[in-house]
Amino acid sequence: MKILIFNDSPSTVSQLAIILNGAGYLNLSAATTLDETLHALSLAAKAEAPIDLVLLDLDIAETDGIAAILSIKSHTEFQDIPIIAITQDDSSTNLDRAFAAGASDYIVKPLGKTELRARVRSALQLRREMIKRMMRERELERLARKLERMSNQDGLTGLANRRCFDDTLVCEWVRNGRNDQSLGLLMIDIDHFKQYNDALGHVNGDGCLYSVAEALKKSVRRPGDLVARYGGEEFAIILPNTDYNGAKAVADNIHENLAKIGLGHPDSTVAACVTVSIGVASGIPTCDTSPEHLLQAADSALYQAKDSGRNRTEVMNLPDPDTLQQ
Numbered sequence: 001m002k003i004l005i006f007n008d009s010p011s012t013v014s015q016l017a018i019i020l021n022g023a024g025y026l027n028l029s030a031a032t033t034l035d036e037t038l039h040a041l042s043l044a045a046k047a048e049a050p051i052d053l054v055l056l057d058l059d060i061a062e063t064d065g066i067a068a069i070l071s072i073k074s075h076t077e078f079q080d081i082p083i084i085a086i087t088q089d090d091s092s093t094n095l096d097r098a099f100a101a102g103a104s105d106y107i108v109k110p111l112g113k114t115e116l117r118a119r120v121r122s123a124l125q126l127r128r129e130m131i132k133r134m135m136r137e138r139e140l141e142r143l144a145r146k147l148e149r150m151s152n153q154d155g156l157t158g159l160a161n162r163r164c165f166d167d168t169l170v171c172e173w174v175r176n177g178r179n180d181q182s183l184g185l186l187m188i189d190i191d192h193f194k195q196y197n198d199a200l201g202h203v204n205g206d207g208c209l210y211s212v213a214e215a216l217k218k219s220v221r222r223p224g225d226l227v228a229r230y231g232g233e234e235f236a237i238i239l240p241n242t243d244y245n246g247a248k249a250v251a252d253n254i255h256e257n258l259a260k261i262g263l264g265h266p267d268s269t270v271a272a273c274v275t276v277s278i279g280v281a282s283g284i285p286t287c288d289t290s291p292e293h294l295l296q297a298a299d300s301a302l303y304q305a306k307d308s309g310r311n312r313t314e315v316m317n318l319p320d321p322d323t324l325q326q
Contacts, residue, residue: 185297
């Protein structure tokens with residue numbers, strides 16, 4: 001492990017080095033000023049080989065030792081590095097100030113070989129345990145983020161799942177309403193998907209769902225647009241700040257992208273390849289309407305598209321609440 005000695009006395013640095021080398025601590029460096037110390041700490045951190053322990057002389061001439069500890073600890077990236085204060089003044093007041101500033105231990109001059117080695121060994125063991133804990137915490141954070149992604153992601157298509165869709169719809173409803181912006185919503189259903197499964201099997205059916213999902217992702221261009229698997233063979237797309245013309249343009253892109261893929265459908269009464277029916281709704285959220293109203297409007301437009309022969313898009317603006325309740 002790496003030890004930095006902050007001391008302006010070459011003889012003291014040499015004495016410390018001899019004692020530490022004799023105990024097997026060979027990775028040593030020295031600094032005579034606070035600037036040199038901070039520079040060495042920064043370089044080591046940037047090289048991802050941080051200093052593990054600082055031996056700091058409180059009696060250094062260049063600066064007040066307590067102030068030096070405070071300066072080091074004021075940098076977030078150095079806060080976890082233990083500091084052993086070396087001093088001639090072992091008064092309780094001086095030691096209290098050192099500990100309050102951030103020192104983790106102290107050694108009183110003249111330096112004793114056994115005591116120095118013992119305190120360095122204890123500080124480095126603490127450092128090892130601290131590093132292990134930090135690594136465990138990072139791993140737990142990584143796993144938590146992974147679980148969060150999994151809880152919001154459809155396992156087959158990689159799209160957002162129903163839970164993520166529901167949460168996002170509410171959030172975008174509030175945000176777009178606050179800004180008086182239109183919120184667009186597409187409800188998409190694969191035409192005659194049951195017949196596709198019956199003819200080609202569920203493995204190919206899963207492949208069809210994945211291909212459609214890819215076509216949907218290619219049909220949106222903004223980071224804020226959310227493509228989700230709503231359930232079964234049904235998908236949905238949330239389009240913030242989008243009126244019905246913009247939402248209809250996305251629907252047209254979907255039909256075009258699916259036609260380019262040309263995924264064959266042996267039992268479709270609509271076309272020789274896989275197609276979708278799309279319901280589009282858009283409107284500015286108000287206090288008198290809710291996300292369910294937009295969802296109901298898009299769903300009604302979807303059923304209208306299916307009743308009109310499928311492989312098409314029907315558009316519906318967000319009606320007023322009284323109309324939706326009829």
